[in-house]
Structures are given as structure tokens and as C-alpha cells.
Amino acid sequence: MDPLKQRCCESASAGDNGGVTSGATSRVTRNDVAAGARGTSGDSELSGASYDASGSPGANLPALRGHNAALVLGLLRAAGERGVSRLELAAATGLTPQAVSKITARLRADGLADEAGRRASTGGKPPTVLRLVPGARHAIGLHLERDELTAVLADLAGDPVAVRRAPLAFEDGADRVLTTVEREVAALRDGAGGPPVLGVGVACPGPLDHTAGVLHRVTGAPQWDGFPLRDALADRLGLPVVLDKDTNAAALGLAQGIRVRGTGEGVGADEHTGTEEAGGADDGRGLPPGSGSFAYLHLGTGLGAGLVLGGGLYRGRRTGAGEFGHQVVQLDGPECGCGKRGCIEALCLTAVVRGDLAEAARLLGVGAANLVELLDIDRVLLGGRTVLDHPEGFADGVARVLADHARIRGGSAVPVMLAPGGARAVADGAAQLVLAPLFGPRHPALAASREAVG
Numbered sequence: 001m002d003p004l005k006q007r008c009c010e011s012a013s014a015g016d017n018g019g020v021t022s023g024a025t026s027r028v029t030r031n032d033v034a035a036g037a038r039g040t041s042g043d044s045e046l047s048g049a050s051y052d053a054s055g056s057p058g059a060n061l062p063a064l065r066g067h068n069a070a071l072v073l074g075l076l077r078a079a080g081e082r083g084v085s086r087l088e089l090a091a092a093t094g095l096t097p098q099a100v101s102k103i104t105a106r107l108r109a110d111g112l113a114d115e116a117g118r119r120a121s122t123g124g125k126p127p128t129v130l131r132l133v134p135g136a137r138h139a140i141g142l143h144l145e146r147d148e149l150t151a152v153l154a155d156l157a158g159d160p161v162a163v164r165r166a167p168l169a170f171e172d173g174a175d176r177v178l179t180t181v182e183r184e185v186a187a188l189r190d191g192a193g194g195p196p197v198l199g200v201g202v203a204c205p206g207p208l209d210h211t212a213g214v215l216h217r218v219t220g221a222p223q224w225d226g227f228p229l230r231d232a233l234a235d236r237l238g239l240p241v242v243l244d245k246d247t248n249a250a251a252l253g254l255a256q257g258i259r260v261r262g263t264g265e266g267v268g269a270d271e272h273t274g275t276e277e278a279g280g281a282d283d284g285r286g287l288p289p290g291s292g293s294f295a296y297l298h299l300g301t302g303l304g305a306g307l308v309l310g311g312g313l314y315r316g317r318r319t320g321a322g323e324f325g326h327q328v329v330q331l332d333g334p335e336c337g338c339g340k341r342g343c344i345e346a347l348c349l350t351a352v353v354r355g356d357l358a359e360a361a362r363l364l365g366v367g368a369a370n371l372v373e374l375l376d377i378d379r380v381l382l383g384g385r386t387v388l389d390h391p392e393g394f395a396d397g398v399a400r401v402l403a404d405h406a407r408i409r410g411g412s413a414v415p416v417m418l419a420p421g422g423a424r425a426v427a428d429g430a431a432q433l434v435l436a437p438l439f440g441p442r443h444p445a446l447a448a449s450r451e452a453v454g
């Protein structure tokens, strides 16, 4: 029994990734977005009775059903523009060529894959190459911060097609926040010409119950305690919704190794209300495959961590893992919004407010070193608005503490880097809450065969 494996959610079996809120006979497959999603009758292909009945977001999309289809879809995504032949798919998945042909026929019938010419012959008949059609379906990622909403429309490859930002007052409570979200999601979809949307991933400050889709006592916004945000949003939006912590969404996106095109920052739009057209060349900022175990530390208006252990997102049994900011590092220290004293979040944010960034970075480094000591992770990634305001200062400050830690303990220091994706890392990752389960699990053997294929 490996408890970590049990709770790794990237593979998204229903038990790992939360429950489906309705449906009598959950025919749960590994590619269930439904995992923690709740659908309603609406205009999504994944919503309505068939979604609820099967527990699968792909209920109306036969091509998205089943573990093997997810594996094939994952290989198509990994191969990118170059594409992959049916024989290569068979070799990489261990499926028979006939089974692969059946799956790819269904994917093509649903418009998810198409033929991309023929590969140069190495003797026999040149094989036909298939590739993913990224624009065939989309997912929406929402990042609800205490004072701002970021909404991303991502294609199947995880690339952003459109981005919007709007002011948000999280402490104003549910009704006003839901109204803002509804308006921005509608504008996002309209602005992109109303493409088919599979579902909505919502990332917000923790703590929360990912499985039930319910918020807990968010520091500074206690009125949200117990609010069923997932179901309320599913009702408003008419789409399946998955709820997770901001830190988990970002970590999932990073674990997927998504490659974000363009910076998406301030491109042709007002900072707070406009629509940004994401574009530009692929800058390859995604993490390399097989990045193993890492911690994503998010310092914005709060402080939290997303943990990827052995390649999978670790949420914990009650999906409460990663409350990094509320570890006590100073007994009887200053009061924290959570009710305790001496939390690292309170100390760190206080240092930021008084302009002592070196001290804030040092505190973040101490927390990072504690994580390294506990979990033996491979790297530390930094993100969140406060870090991005002073990226070098935080990266250097944390690196210094980790170097000191390594010197005392022996061995080399765990590397620190800014998380790829910049200010959009959480919103992009939120879209992955919907997309990742469609593409099958990533385990080392498959990753290796993908590289052989790609």
C-alpha cells in the first residue's frame, strides 16, 4: 500500500479526484473529468442526463470514453504537430493495431484527431500520421483571487485561446462573486466565438474540500465557510465544474508540463477588464517531462503550497494538503488570520507590507527548507503575485536558505526557479483540472514510450 500513490490525483480515478455528485451507476473510468466535477443541464456536451448517469464527462462523446482512449489521446497530444502513426500508438500503448484503429476512428469521428499526411517510408507502405486537433474542444480555467478574477479559455493542448481579467472582491460573498464569474465566463466564450467547452476548473484560496466542492474557512473571508461553490457555479454556468485550491491547480498544470504560448501579460488589453489575445511563439517554458517531485509555493495575498510527489498531485485524504502558510514557525508570534500565532504566512506578509523583502524571502526559504527536509523533493517552484512583483529577490533569497540548509545537511542544494506560466500559472492549471484526466495518467513507462514516439 502506497498512500501517496493512492492519493495522487493526476491519474484522476474517481476516488482520487473527488466524487461525482449525482448519478446512480458510476461507470468510472480513469479518464473521468467527472472526478470531482458536477454537471448540470446546460450547453456543454458533457452536461445533462448522460453526464450524470455515467459519471463521465465524455458521456456524449464516445471517443473520450475509456482508459485506452485516454492513453491514445495523451500520445497524440504529446506528439504535437508531428503526429504519430497507428503502429507507433500500438507499440506505445501495448494495444493491438485493431484496437488502436477503432479508437482513432472514434476520435476522428468526433473531430478530436485528424490525418496529418504520411511519414517517409522506411521500406513498406508509408504510414499515415494522426494528430490531435487542439481546437476541437476547450476548457475554462478560473483563478479566483481575493481581489481579482483571471479567466482562461484553453484548447485541448492546454494552450490559452483567450484570457480575461476582472476585479473581484472575494470578501463580498457568494452572490456578487458568482455574478462576476458568470459575466466574465460569458464574455470569454462570446469573445472566442462560442467554441465547445468541456467544463470549468475553478481555483481559489484554501482550505477547501475538493471532493465535495465546498469551501472551508478561507483566511480573511470566513463567510465562505461551508459554501458549495462547485455546485453553485455549475448551476450558474450550466457546465460541469471542478473546484480545487489555487496552489493545487498550478501544481497540476506544472506537472502536466504544459507549454504556455506567449506571456499573456498586458497584451493588447486593459490590465483589469480587457480580453487578452494570447499568442506568440511557443517559448518552451513548460517543465521537462518526468520532473518527479516538487513543491509549488504561491505567495500572493496568502501563502500556500501545491505538492507533486512522484509525478502526481498530492491532495491528502481530506484534500487539505498544502496548507503551507499556516505552519507555525514562531511560537507566540503575531496573530494570524487563521486564529493561530506565528504562522509563516502572517510573518511573511507582514515583512512584505513593511517593505522588508529580504526577510520575506528568508521566511519563504525557511518554509521551503522544511518541505525539502520532510519530503525530499527535487525542486521548488515559486509563483504568485507577490513573488512576481520581485522575482529575483524571492528566488535568490529562497535559494540562499536552501543552500545553507544543504551545507549543514550535506549534499547539493535543491534548485529553485520561478514557476513557468507567470501570473497565469493558476488559471492555466485550473483548465487542466478539466483537461488532464482526458489524457490518461502519466507514469514513467508511458512517458518513456511517449518520448520514443514523439
Ligand SMILES: [Zn+2]
Pocket (backbone or CB within 6 Å): 325, 326, 327, 336, 337, 338, 339, 340, 343, 345, 346
Ligand atoms: Zn495561520
